[in-house]
Amino acid sequence: MQKVILLSSFLLLGCAQNTPSHPPVGGFLSEKDLNTSKNRAKNLNETERGQIRYWIENQTEKFYPMNLNYWVNIENLQQNPKKNDGDDISYEYDIYDFDQAKLYEKPKRNINVRFGHFEELKAVEDVLRYLPTNSEATLLVPSVLAFGTYGDNEKIPNDMPLIIKIKVL
Known part of the structure; x- marks a missing residue:
């Protein structure tokens, strides 16, 4: 009889409705949910930065941290003149993953776009402001500055840090 009562208790507990971990679409986040999300993002960013630093240590090419929280293979890049909103580029x-596999066959290309008026990854926009015409750079970008939690719904999954090889035309 005790086994039946014990088994019944476990079944009732197993059937109990859990509180949702995410609010419904259009719902509001509680303070607890906001803190959970913030801590997750912080921990993920710290983990990815550690993984990228480890990757850098095993490369022959040198990479340098930028103020926006990514790395570039050009030393003192931020000492170059900075392009302003309204300038064309x-x-x-x-885009590559950290196994250096190219994720898209063709490069993403933008001709004569104006700073302050185009949507781009934050790290890409930041490095473009310092790169002179006909120059190239390699960026190491944590997922939070890339496609973040949702990926790009094509070839880049969620929370994926990227290598971006960029050229100013």
């Missing part, structure tokens, strides 16, 4: 870039 043409560029292209390829």
Whole structure:
């Protein structure tokens, strides 16, 4: 009889409705949910930065941290003149994972776009402001500055840090 009562208790507990971990679409996040999300993002960023630093240590090419929380293979890049909103730029870039597999066959290319008026990954926009015409750079970008929690719904999954090879045309 005790076994039946014990088994019944476990079944009732197993059937109990759990509180949702995410609010419904259009719902509001509680303070607890906001803190959970913030801590997850912070921990993920710290983990990825550690993984990227480890990857850098095993490369022959040197990479340098930028203020926006990514790395670039050009020392003192931020000492170059900075382009302003309203300036035009043409560029292209390829995206790789950290196994150095190219994720898209063709580079993403933008011709004569104006700073302050185009949507781009934050790290790409930041490095473009310092790169002179006909120059190239390699960026190491944590997922939070890339496609983040949702990926790009094509070839880049969620929370994936990227290598971006960019050229100013």
